[in-house]
Amino acid sequence: MPLDKIVERAKQHQPAPKATYKLIQEYVEMKYGFKVHNAYIAKVKRELGLPMYDAPNAAEGLKQTRKHPTQEKVNAIKDALNYYNLI
Numbered sequence: 001m002p003l004d005k006i007v008e009r010a011k012q013h014q015p016a017p018k019a020t021y022k023l024i025q026e027y028v029e030m031k032y033g034f035k036v037h038n039a040y041i042a043k044v045k046r047e048l049g050l051p052m053y054d055a056p057n058a059a060e061g062l063k064q065t066r067k068h069p070t071q072e073k074v075n076a077i078k079d080a081l082n083y084y085n086l087i
Helices: 003-012 021-032 038-048 071-083
Strands: none
Touching: 021 038, 021 071, 038 071
């Protein structure tokens, strides 16, 4: 079997890259021109019922109350999640 066909088959079987919070933040900043906080992304993911994982370094109690994202930021995050095929 030729080497180029092996490489081509290997590329077909590679898993899709995961959409990290950093990628979502970069997408929103490039497209909409503002930054979103990780907590806002997590809140939108929770509301949509997407899988969330417990952080090993999470604190039991919050020092400050969480702020709610504006509707503009929620829509931008949903657009980013849609762009990365998470919703």
